[in-house]
Amino acid sequence: MILLHFLGNDIPEFSPSNVVSAIEFFQSFPKIPDIIIGITYRPSYSKDVMPGEEFLQYYTEKWQKAFQASVGWLRTYCQANGIAYIDFDRYVSVARDGYDPEDVALSTITPQVxxxxxxxxxxxxxxxxDVGWDWHFPAIQSPTGTTANACTDFSITQRFDTLPTMLIYTLDDEKIGINVSRPVAVYIWFNDASGKIVYAHSDGVRNPDANRIITNISVPKDVSANNPILCAFEAVGPRVRFRIFEPFKNNTSFAPGALDKFxxxxxxxxxxxxxxxxxxxxxxxxxxxxxxxxxxxLRLCVGNRSCNCRDVHRYVPTTPCYDLYSIIGNSTAPIGGSQAFHMNSSGIRDTQWRAVRDQEWHFLDPNPNKNPFIKTLTVSGVEGNSYIGKYPDGAPGIYRWFDTGGETIATDPGAHNAGQYVVAYKAGQMDANVGSGGFVTIRDASYSYRHFTPHTFKSSAYFAGNLLGVTVSGETNTTILNAATTAPSxxxxxxAEGEFRIDDAGIYFHRNGKWQRILFDPDWE
Structure with missing residues (x-):
């Protein structure tokens, strides 16, 4: 397992490409390690820094904004790519700043002349x-106080009176404080030779031209002010979505009307x-x-998750900034800290350790043979058979399950009799005392239960002597229903109710409190 920690000393010069390169490097190993990203915590607001570190300006708006941009990119990159992470920043945000950066609500702004x-x-x-025009979000406050031109999340619905070559929704700006090789944006093409809408996106590292996706949605035709393109775009956290209205196949005249803004x-x-x-x-x-x-x-909704405001889920702070980063006297020796970014031992106790402790950690059993179901491979067989697992000692082997009719429901690897459905294991060894007689029994050191599993043969049956023959897949097999017994006189x-007996003369079964019989035909040879 590798824990990668970024953003420690590279604000406001964070480069997402370094993150991508590092992860791709480790993922190229023959044996890929488990990778966990440490989302670093936010720095101190204090202007008091250690002697000789006056260049550290974490307290400035520029550096704080650069941190929000950087940690936000790293968090959403992990979420988008399925990379495990421990969010140290989220714990500091709740404890010191009193809000959760992962919870945000949007509100609709009111246009202003x-x-x-x-x-x-x-x-x-x-x-x-030179290629069209750019429309920037307006400097209008939402009902919660967030200005639309300073938001982190939004939803917008629009009409266009002209078919574009391309629409671009840009989700950053050059003053945001991180180093990207291209804009962070979503690209929608309307000029592909296929006649279909094409899209791509860039996270600042990814090349959109090399990752175009052709959809099955046709490019709108005859676009005008009277027949405009109706579309919507949302960006909330790592999730972005673009939608467009196209005529319904079974009701081509339908129009959303007043609902188009949604x-x-x-x-x-x-x-x-x-x-x-x-x-x-x-x-x-x-x-x-x-x-x-x-x-x-038609409608514009915005929200801001980068500060304690009415858009986010707020809490009562539990610790001030001073208690997280302060030192004792002029020395870092007693409890650590650095005034700027290094936490002291109290801060680590109250935030960093909690972030690690609150994770659900899972470890594989180092002895896979202890439990025969660990690392079990399951594949579908043919003609109703499934092949599951391997021998409990790790040697190659299979369990065969006949689920469309057969002489036996299950046969374990060569050691047990027909009729056993599930074989139980205890202390790593096969337990021969369970699993027979038409019952499923699963047992280990902590629990035991029994469940009857009926099975119906699909083929016809006939009588012959003391044996009941069953035809399965064209092959005749026999099952002894009852050994030769004394027939009732x-x-x-x-x-017993339901009891069944057979002898050379006939078949006898006990039903409704008395015996009944069916005699064999002595003249039939």
Whole structure:
């Protein structure tokens, strides 16, 4: 297992490409180790730093924003790529700053004249450039106090009166404080030769041109102000989604009407997880195509998870910043700390250790032969058979389960009789005392139970002497129902309900309190 810790000393110069390179390096090993990312905690707000470390400016807005962008990218990158991580920052955020950066709610802003969003459902465009125009989120406060041009999460629904070559939703800006080789953005193409909508994304490292996905959604036709493109885009945490309205196959005249601002009835073009900075920033929409094209915003909702505000789940802080980073006197020897970023022993106790302790750690049993079901391979067989597992001693072998009819329901690897369904193991050894007689018995050191499993043969049966023959898959097999027994002499002889006997003269069965019989035909040879 390898624990990788980034962001310790590279704020505000964090480079996501270094993270990707490090992970790809370890994943290239012949035996890939378990990788856990340590999401570093946020630094001190104090201006008091150790002598000679005056260059450390963690307390400034620039460095704090760079940290939010960096730690947000690292957290969402892990979430998007299935990489395990321990979120030390989340614990410090709750304990010191009193909020959870993983919980956020969005609220709808009210348009304002004089901003980039003067009204909903009004045609507008952005700042014209060489390939189209850019529209930046407006400087309007939401009901919770978050300004739309300084948010981390958002949802927007739009109309376009012109078919674009491409739409770009950019989720960072050049002032955010991390080093990326390309914009963090989602790209939607409408000019692919396939006639279908194409999309890609970049987390700042990933090349979108090399990762295009062709959908099965047709490019809209005859786009105009009277027949506009209706679409929606959401970015909440690592999840981003783009949807577009296309005519229903069974009701081509349906239109969402007043529900269009919610994205009702729209088809999902892309719904993915991606790494992205999570500092409050100005998002933008880029229209690639004729600069005369117009857009109408139907609804814009925003939220900010980078600070303690009404958008996040808030808590009562349990520790001040001073208690996490302070030193005693002018020395770090007594309890550690550094005033700026290194925590003292109390801070580690209250936040870092809790982050490690609260994880659910699971370890494989180092002795796989102790339990025959560890590392068991299961594959489907043919003609109703399944082949499961191996010998408990680790040698090659299989258990065969006949689930479409057979002489036996299960046969363990060569050691037990027909009729055993499940073989139990105890202390690593096969237990011959369980599993027979038509009962399933599973037993180990802590529990034991029995469950009757009926089985119905699908083929016809016939009588022959003392044996009942059963035809299975064209092959005749026999099962002794009852060894030769003394037949009852009268219907009132003692017997158990359902008891079955057979002798050379006939078959006898006890039902409703008395014996009944079926005699064999003596003339039939």
């Amino acid at each position: 004089g901003t980039t969003l003067p009204a909903y459902e009004q045609w507008l465009s952005g700042t014209v450039n 994205g009702t009835g729209e088809t999902v073009v892309c719904d993915l997880l991606m790494g992205r900075p999570m500092a409050a920033t100005t998002m933008r929409v880029s229209f690639i195509g004729p600069s005369s094209a117009q857009m109408a915003v 009268t219907p009132t002889d003692a017997g």
